[in-house]
Amino acid sequence: MKAAPFAYVRPSSLADAIAELAQTGGGGKVIAGGQSLAPVLAMRLARPDTLVDINSVEELGELARADGHLNIGATVRQRRVERSPLSQAVPLLRLALPWVGHRELRSRGTVCGSLAHADPAAELPAVACCLDAELTLTGPKGPRQVQAREFFGGAMTTALGPDEILTSVRMPVADAGEGFGFAEIARRHGDFALAGVAVRVQLHAQGSKATMTAFGVSDRPVTRDVSAQLAAAVTCAGAAPADRIKEQISAVVDEMTDTDGDVHASRDYRRRLLGILAGRELSKAYEHARRGSDEVGT
Ligand SMILES: Cc1cc2nc3c(=O)[nH]c(=O)nc-3n(C[C@H](O)[C@H](O)[C@H](O)COP(=O)(O)OP(=O)(O)OC[C@H]3O[C@@H](n4cnc5c(N)ncnc54)[C@H](O)[C@@H]3O)c2cc1C
Structure with missing residues (x-):
């Protein structure tokens, strides 16, 4: 056709x-x-x-670090971000990008285009939600800012008005007390995920926080604060093993998974995948945060 x-x-x-x-x-x-x-x-x-x-609009091609954030303009290709040393400052983005389709697609596809498209199984919307990224939407009345967690209204549905352009997204730069994890299961590499998870663990003197965002299991990325569950999984030795975390977050995982399922995977199968991936990634992220290492998520 x-x-x-x-x-x-x-x-x-x-x-x-x-x-x-x-x-x-x-x-x-x-x-x-x-x-x-x-x-x-x-x-x-x-x-x-x-x-x-919008590809000839020069001002939309900015990829720059400023005020503790990475700013990504509307025409910045996914592959450019993946290859840029600037994106090392946002480890979760670096972890997720290789999972987005294939390299050839990422050479044309934009970060903002993926957010605007709002596929519930896409990786970058989940990254934006996990990091609580800020999106700038610009229309005839000027720019307005929307947090990623408010932007996604359902499958292929966003806060963008018909006369608005998503002009940029701003993602926070990681600091030493943070660890990240990202994983998904797809039928083949490059396919959209059956289930996936992005996690961020922040261990700071003022308090600790663990955030997980699931994708492929609902009509939009779903984000939950799992700080209490992670704290409850920590052993006397100070480690947080994946199986203990999986147990602690099982009720949250159940509640997050509200897809009806499809020909590729049932709801129950996706829920089980999410539990395993989230336990594993939270455990790794916690270790990285603890070590204050910058080899995050490897
Ligand atoms: C075979 C194949 C496999 C793929 N696999 C994956 C995958 O595994 N994971 C994944 O996340 N994606 C995947 N994709 C999609 C791909 O990553 C796209 O690059 C991305 O979803 C959209 O980016 P784009 O720049 O190409 O947007 P476009 O195709 O140009 O636009 C997509 C939508 O967003 C709107 N839009 C785009 N930019 C803006 C803007 N700045 N402001 C307002 N609206 C805008 C458009 O109007 C359109 O509705 C796949 C695509 C193909 C063809």
Whole structure:
């Protein structure tokens, strides 16, 4: 099948891109890497009357570290982030990126495009939620900030208005008392995950915190504070073995997994996968945080 006819515009400034999108009255769509949108158009699952290509908007190509954060603009490719020394400061992102499809797709696909697409089994929305990243949405009324955990409203549904562009995402840089973990199970490498988890453990003098975000098990990334469960799993020797954590978080894992399941995996199977992955990744992240090491998540 071929895409339904559409008009195509390629503005060179953000102001023009916003004006072009507004002019379509809700019938237009942004195209960034096109890795998700092109198949959607080809299958006629969407029939936008205009595509607003943002790839010539120079100001959206920023990848920079500032004020304790990594700022990633709307046209920054996933592969550029993966290869950039700047992203070493955000270990969870580095751990997750190799799991996003295949290298060839990441050479075109953008970080912001993956967030805007909001596939419930995608890796980067989970990373953004686990880190509580801040997204900037820009429309005719100017920019507004939305936290990642408020951004995802359901499968392929976000807080973006029809006249708004996700112009950047800001992710916090890790410090020495933090450890991270990321894992997923997919049928083949490069497929969307049946279940996956991103975790962050923060051990600071002021208090400790453990956060886990699950994906592939609900209609959006699901984030929970599991600090109490992790603390309860710590042994007298100060370790946090994966099986003890798995036991402690089992009720949370049950509650997080609310998918109906599909032909690839039932709800129960995904729940079991999530429990095992989360126990293992939280245990590793805790160890890394404890050591204050920067070899996080390896
Ligand atoms: C074979 C295959 C396997 C894949 N496997 C995975 C996988 O395992 N994990 C995974 O996460 N992804 C996977 N993907 C998707 C891929 O990673 C895409 O790159 C990503 O989901 C979308 O990024 P994009 O820049 O290509 O966005 P596009 O395809 O250009 O856009 C996707 C959607 O987001 C909107 N959009 C894009 N950018 C913006 C913006 N800045 N502001 C507002 N709206 C915007 C578009 O209008 C469209 O609705 C796969 C794709 C393919 C074809």
